[in-house]
Amino acid sequence: MTAATGELSTNAAPLGGSPTLRLEGISKTFRATRALDHVTLEVRPGEIHGLLGTNGSGKSTLIKVLAGYHAPDPGGRMTFNGEEVSLPLSSSDFRRLGMSFVHQNLGLLPSLTVLENLRLKQIALSPGMHLNWRRERAEGQAVLDRYGLDIPQWRRVDELSAVNRALLAIVRAFEEIREGCEATGKPGLVLLDEPTPFLPEEGVARLFKLMREIAASGSSVLFISHDIDEVMEITDRATILRDGRVSGEVETASASHDDMIELIIGRSLAPAEERTNEATAFAPGLSITSVEADGIAPFSLDIGKGEVIGLTGLIGAGYDRIPYLVFGASPATAGELTIDGRQLALPGMTPAKAIAENLALLPGDREAQSGVPSLSIADNMLLPDVSDWFRGGLLRNRGMRNEAKRLGDAYEVRPNDPDLPLAALSGGNAQKVLIARWMKRKPRLLLLDEPTQGVDVGTRARIFDAIAAEAETGMSVLCASSDAEQLARICDRVLVFARGRVVRELTGSQVSKDHITQACYASLENSDRSPT
Numbered sequence: 266m267t268a269a270t271g272e273l274s275t276n277a278a279p280l281g282g283s284p285t286l287r288l289e290g291i292s293k294t295f296r297a298t299r300a301l302d303h304v305t306l307e308v309r310p311g312e313i314h315g316l317l318g319t320n321g322s323g324k325s326t327l328i329k330v331l332a333g334y335h336a337p338d339p340g341g342r343m344t345f346n347g348e349e350v351s352l353p354l355s356s357s358d359f360r361r362l363g364m365s366f367v368h369q370n371l372g373l374l375p376s377l378t379v380l381e382n383l384r385l386k387q388i389a390l391s392p393g394m395h396l397n398w399r400r401e402r403a404e405g406q407a408v409l410d411r412y413g414l415d416i417p418q419w420r421r422v423d424e425l426s427a428v429n430r431a432l433l434a435i436v437r438a439f440e441e442i443r444e445g446c447e448a449t450g451k452p453g454l455v456l457l458d459e460p461t462p463f464l465p466e467e468g469v470a471r472l473f474k475l476m477r478e479i480a481a482s483g484s485s486v487l488f489i490s491h492d493i494d495e496v497m498e499i500t501d502r503a504t505i506l507r508d509g510r511v512s513g514e515v516e517t518a519s520a521s522h523d524d525m526i527e528l529i530i531g532r533s534l535a536p537a538e539e540r541t542n543e544a545t546a547f548a549p550g551l552s553i554t555s556v557e558a559d560g561i562a563p564f565s566l567d568i569g570k571g572e573v574i575g576l577t578g579l580i581g582a583g584y585d586r587i588p589y590l591v592f593g594a595s596p597a598t599a600g601e602l603t604i605d606g607r608q609l610a611l612p613g614m615t616p617a618k619a620i621a622e623n624l625a626l627l628p629g630d631r632e633a634q635s636g637v638p639s640l641s642i643a644d645n646m647l648l649p650d651v652s653d654w655f656r657g658g659l660l661r662n663r664g665m666r667n668e669a670k671r672l673g674d675a676y677e678v679r680p681n682d683p684d685l686p687l688a689a690l691s692g693g694n695a696q697k698v699l700i701a702r703w704m705k706r707k708p709r710l711l712l713l714d715e716p717t718q719g720v721d722v723g724t725r726a727r728i729f730d731a732i733a734a735e736a737e738t739g740m741s742v743l744c745a746s747s748d749a750e751q752l753a754r755i756c757d758r759v760l761v762f763a764r765g766r767v768v769r770e771l772t773g774s775q776v777s778k779d780h781i782t783q784a785c786y787a788s789l790e791n792s793d794r795s796p797t
């Protein structure tokens with residue numbers, strides 16, 4: 266990222282103190298759920314504004330109202346640069362006003378190239394044979410240069426690293442508003458709905474630089490995140506939602522981390538226990554021997570009973586593939602898993618066999634690989650054990666419901682209605698359902714990939730406690746994550762990967778956020794093969 270701030274200028278003039286966006290009394294009701302209750306929010310010109318709140322507090326609903334996806338309940342008002350705008354907005358309103366969105370899935374077309382994604386609108390609008398590719402390439406390159414984005418235009422988006430995909434989506438969003446802003450001389454607004462999960466620190470730093478450049482040009486950014494440290498670092502002000510209402514609006518520089526937590530969850534969090542300096546000794550549990558796959562060097566590990574082991578590294582290091590290889594969810598070319606003296610060949614492992622051995626996997630891409638959105642919360646929680654609920658050939662629905670309700674209470678699923686389809690829950694709440702599903706089975710080995718991504722700060726602490734409690738009873742855990750703070754909280758040992766092999770093992774007092782982060786970056790020094 267080398268672009269100078271001046272190059273991004275939209276020449277947006279401050280509008281005599283008018284906020285760029287002002288929402289007043291916005292409500293949205295889904296049958297019995299009041300997802301938004303008279304929300305008022307103001308984003309000023311040139312401001313990076315945070316939007317925080319627990320899972321289900323209404324953040325995505327608010328963005329969907331702004332994106333024209335949901336019509337709000339009658340009675341709310343919206344102004345943009347002082348102009349009264351009627352809701353719901355249409356796609357022509359976004360362009361005219363200068364609003365663009367980056368949703369969690371980034372909205373890129375993976376099988377198309379960088380250039381095609383950047384110039385999609387121009388390409389789609391050009392009639393038949395008349396597309397001037399030479400001009401499109403020149404325009405595309407000018408955009409990449411303007412933002413200092415060093416990626417080949419002809420590369421397919423699904424070949425890019427996660428960092429570059431996120432940067433491309435944000436660059437495209439800013440480009441969408443730039444021309445309009447230049448024409449009207451008024452600032453625009455880019456809305457970012459959690460674009461940073463999974464990104465390593467270096468990727469987040471590049472994203473933040475881009476956001477600051479957008480703000481310096483006079484336009485504004487609305488940034489949704491569960492990561493309080495990120496919000497404290499990048500935003501000027503923040504609005505916090507709780508149960509659909511605004512629980513606070515803060516100048517970030519004058520708020521503390523604890524102030525933020527109280528506004529988000531309505532109480533303070535108990536301090537995390539101090540770690541001991543001693544590495545703990547564990548009774549022998551399971552062993553993985555020489556598991557291998559394309560891009561993964563032979564990997565062996567003894568996991569003690571009740572031991573929690575973290576796997577980490579920078580993106581592309583390969584650590585996040587290990588849980589899937591052990592569970593048989595992606596093919597291993599060699600290796601064994603030893604349980605109770607029995608050796609199971611990993612190339613022949615399948616998820617069904619893994620479940621029969623009482624292994625559990627919570628995948629990172631939960632939408633695609635885990636829950637069934639159209640089924641109820643109860644079905645999603647209890648599906649793997651459905652046979653337990655048959656008596657005399659009849660399914661005991663009430664028993665299933667009660668058990669799902671109990672689990673929902675324990676994991677703070679909101680709303681805790683076992684009959685609701687999973688699709689009706691917010692992203693973080695759906696994730697709690699899936700975590701509850703596997704924890705309930707008390708697996709012998711729990712395999713996790715980014716277990717608390719998208720989960721709010723209060724529930725995150727509960728999930729950490731639940732993992733610790735199950736580990737006390739002998740459950741072993743292998744957790745792949747790029748979240749150093751999470752690993753420091755839950756792990757007894759952390760293995761750092763680079764280029765498909767372990768390059769460092771951290772134990773005892775080394776299992777701290779700073780040590781883990783440093784070890785990931787040190788691993789990069791010897792790495793000569795990182796993805797684009």
Ligand SMILES: Nc1ncnc2c1ncn2[C@@H]1O[C@H](COP(=O)(O)OP(=O)(O)OP(=O)(O)O)[C@@H](O)[C@H]1O
Pocket residue numbers: 295298299300318319320321322323324325326327679680689690691692693694719
């Ligand atoms: N289409 C829908 N039908 C019914 N209820 C919905 C629908 N969309 C959202 N809700 C409910 O509205 C409330 C707010 O959900 P929303 O997705 O806005 O939360 P969020 O703050 O974005 O949460 P997360 O951090 O988990 O993404 C939740 O109770 C959710 O279950």
